[in-house]
Amino acid sequence: MKHNAPRLLLGGTGSGCGKTTVTLALLRAWQRQGIPLAAFKCGPDYIDPMFHTAVLGVPSRNLDLYFMEETQVCAALARRIPLDGLGVVEGAMGFYDGVSGTTDTASAAHLARAAAIPAVLIVRPKGQSLSLAAELHGFRTFAKNTLAGVILNGVSAAMYPFYRTIAERSGLRVYGFLPPVAEAAIPDRHLGLVTAAEIEDLQYRLDRLADTAEQGLDLDGLAELARTAPPLEEHPEQMLPTVSPPVRIAVAQDSAFCFYYADNLERLASLGAELVRFSPLEDALLPEGVDGLYLGGGYPELYAERLAANVSMRESVRGAIARGLPAIAECGGFQYLHRTLNGYPMAGALPLDAHISDRLQPFGYVELTAAQDNLLCRKGERIRAHEFHYGVSSDAGDGFTACKPNGRTWPCAYVTDTLYAGYPHLYFGSNPDFAGNFVQKCAAWRKQHDT
Numbered sequence: 001m002k003h004n005a006p007r008l009l010l011g012g013t014g015s016g017c018g019k020t021t022v023t024l025a026l027l028r029a030w031q032r033q034g035i036p037l038a039a040f041k042c043g044p045d046y047i048d049p050m051f052h053t054a055v056l057g058v059p060s061r062n063l064d065l066y067f068m069e070e071t072q073v074c075a076a077l078a079r080r081i082p083l084d085g086l087g088v089v090e091g092a093m094g095f096y097d098g099v100s101g102t103t104d105t106a107s108a109a110h111l112a113r114a115a116a117i118p119a120v121l122i123v124r125p126k127g128q129s130l131s132l133a134a135e136l137h138g139f140r141t142f143a144k145n146t147l148a149g150v151i152l153n154g155v156s157a158a159m160y161p162f163y164r165t166i167a168e169r170s171g172l173r174v175y176g177f178l179p180p181v182a183e184a185a186i187p188d189r190h191l192g193l194v195t196a197a198e199i200e201d202l203q204y205r206l207d208r209l210a211d212t213a214e215q216g217l218d219l220d221g222l223a224e225l226a227r228t229a230p231p232l233e234e235h236p237e238q239m240l241p242t243v244s245p246p247v248r249i250a251v252a253q254d255s256a257f258c259f260y261y262a263d264n265l266e267r268l269a270s271l272g273a274e275l276v277r278f279s280p281l282e283d284a285l286l287p288e289g290v291d292g293l294y295l296g297g298g299y300p301e302l303y304a305e306r307l308a309a310n311v312s313m314r315e316s317v318r319g320a321i322a323r324g325l326p327a328i329a330e331c332g333g334f335q336y337l338h339r340t341l342n343g344y345p346m347a348g349a350l351p352l353d354a355h356i357s358d359r360l361q362p363f364g365y366v367e368l369t370a371a372q373d374n375l376l377c378r379k380g381e382r383i384r385a386h387e388f389h390y391g392v393s394s395d396a397g398d399g400f401t402a403c404k405p406n407g408r409t410w411p412c413a414y415v416t417d418t419l420y421a422g423y424p425h426l427y428f429g430s431n432p433d434f435a436g437n438f439v440q441k442c443a444a445w446r447k448q449h450d451t
Contacts, residue, residue, distance in 0.1 A: 002233055003078040007087035008226040009042070009119040009146070011095035011108040013135065017124045018153035020048050020186070021209065022178060023090040027055045028210035029219055036085030040077070042108045043092035044365070044386040044425070046259040046297070047195055051186075052090070054196040055206055059262035063089060063115075065106040066099055066365045067384050067427040070114040071235055077115055078234035086226050089117060095139060095147075099365055099405045104143060106365075112146040115232065118225050120149040120175060125163050132163065136170030148225055151217065152177040160216070175225075176217035184208040195258055195299075240436040243272035247442040249292040254279035256307060257332055259297035259425065264435070267428045268294075271439040280336065281306055285316040291449075292326045292442035293317070295333025297425055301342060301356045301391070308344040321349035321419065326375060326441040329421040334414075335391050337421055350414060350421065353394045362410060363388045366402040366424055374399055374415035375441055376426075376434040383431040385424035397422055417441075 010026070012019040023039070030037055039052035039060040044067070052060030061080060063073050081087035091108030098107035112119045121139055125132045140147050150167050152160065155177045164174045184205040187194050196202055213219065249268060251260070257280060265275060275294075276287045281303060286293070295317075300307060307314070321327055321337065335341050337349040342356055369382050377383070387402070399415030402424060413422025418441065420426075428435040 002231040003081070003083065005078050005081040005087060005229065005232045006085070006223075006227040007077060007081060007089065007115070007117050007229045008222060009089040009091060009108060009112045009117040010122055010151075011091035011112070011119050011147075012093070012122045013124070013139065014094040014097075017122050018178070019090055019122050020051060021184075022122050022151055022153055023048075023088060024051055024055060024206055025178060025209035025213035026217065026219075026222065027052065027088055028206045029213040029217070030086060030223070031055065032210055033219070035223070036082035038080045038082060038085065038087045040080070040087060040089040041092070042089060042111050043106070044388075044427075045092060046261075048090055049262070050196040050258070054202055061262055063111055064427070065110055065114060067430045072429065073111065074115050074232045075235045078232040086223060095119070095121060095145075096142060109143065109145050113144060116230050117146060118148045118229055119146045120151055120222065120225070121147055121172070122151050122153050123167075124154045125152060126154065130166060132166050133169040136167055136172055140170055140172055147172060149173040149175045151175050154178070154180050156180075157216070175222050178209075178212050178216055181208055181212055195255070197255060197258070240271055240432055242270070243439055243443040246272045246274045247291040247439060247446055248276050248287070248289055249273045249294055249442060250278050250287050250290040251275045251294045252280050252296060252333065253277045254281045255298070256281055256300045256303040257296050257298040257336070259331065261425075261427060264426070264428045267432065267435045268439060271436055273439050273442065280313050280317070281310065284310070284312045286313075286320055290325070291446040292438065293320060293328070295327070295329040295336055297331030297333060297389075300332045300336050300346075304341050304344040307336065307341075307346065314345065314347045317347040318349045321347070324418045324445070326418050326438060326445055327421070328375075328426070328438060329419075330425045331387075331389050331391070331423050334421045334423060335393070338393065354391055356390050357392050359390065361387070361389055361392060361423070362404075362408075364404060366404055368400040368402055368412070368424060368426075370400055370415075371398060371411070372415065373417070375418055375420050376415075376437050377431075381431070381433070383426055383428075383434050385426045387424050389423055391423065393423075400424075
């Protein structure tokens with residue numbers, strides 16, 4: 001089945017050019033016009049989709065050509081974009097920045113080509129004049145691409161005519177500008193932007209961004225560009241068997257644990273899982289009657305004192321792991337299972353200690369190969385994942401071997417028949433059997449404890 005799926009990709013000249021700011025401004029401005037919208041993020045980032053979701057009230061999806069086939073990406077766009085609306089895809093890093101930093105594989109440019117998405121380049125012309133035209137000309141001609149226009153970010157209304165004239169010399173259409181909006185700024189920290197839930201006046205800031213978008217951006221022209229995208233084919237996904245009655249999986253979700261791929265959670269639900277949200281910060285115990293546990297990543301290091309003070313929750317989690325409750329713990333969730341994090345007591349389900357270093361640890365895309373049978377798979381089976389953390393464990397485990405696209409390998413993850421705990425964030429879409437096996441183990445736990 002084919003869908004028109006009008007869509008637009010907002011790429012950037014590099015990190016820090018304002019892709020998220022412009023994306024949020026456009027989403028809120030179009031939302032105020034009553035246009036149905038769907039938002040997406042190129043790459044494995046968790047934080048930007050939280051902001052998209054805060055604007056629209058529906059989950060933003062990751063589109064990642066390291067994790068997904070091109071047909072999967074096209075099907076996801078066709079399935080999610082409203083027939084009478086628009087899809088907006090925020091790029092990652094620089095437009096051509098892909099796997100290993102030496103290719104454009106899985107870059108915004110690759111995604112735009114694969115899904116025939118018209119692309120607009122966001123540029124912040126700081127300290128430039130005529131060189132801006134040369135830079136934009138380089139982006140337009142460097143490789144095959146779908147670039148159709150430019151948005152000038154951080155430019156005042158007084159300087160916009162000057163920069164517009166220069167930018168147009170690149171051969172790209174200029175779709176307007178956004179001036180600096182100090183009251184709408186989004187602060188950042190060591191893993192990127194702060195999360196959407198941490199900004200109390202976020203909706204006010206989004207409206208101020210939309211105000212500037214309505215004044216400075218060619219909203220109608222950008223919508224018209226999105227509607228030039230060709231129709232997409234929606235291919236039905238091959239689904240694994242579901243369990244019945246549904247299993248109940250406790251999902252940690254609060255300020256400390258908030259890094260989840262929306263598609264991962266949806267996949268678990270489609271396999272017969274009822275996802276029961278809980279807060280290791282606020283709740284006293286795990287939810288009653290759960291058959292599995294999912295501790296995602298996030299910022300436990302920022303809330304270590306509060307997590308340590310919640311003794312009953314720590315004991316509840318430690319006891320559940322000890323009893324063999326099927327559990328996945330990724331990155332921050334993995335650190336929560338340690339004895340200590342930065343000296344604060346954690347759940348103590350693993351005889352390990354963790355601390356936050358002052359530099360990024362081995363990070364980026366990895367393919368994991370199981371070194372032994374475990375909760376999620378058999379020895380030798382593989383799944384693709386992503387690492388991005390400053391955390392260091394006294395022993396990161398050896399249940400899997402991680403391999404970067406450049407060939408570098410290292411051991412990672414603690415695994416048993418009922419546990420996966422490690423720094424890599426898994427993407428179930430790259431091997432759906434991992435999610436299916438987890439749900440089946442949860443069903444086996446329920447059956448064992450119902451009798």
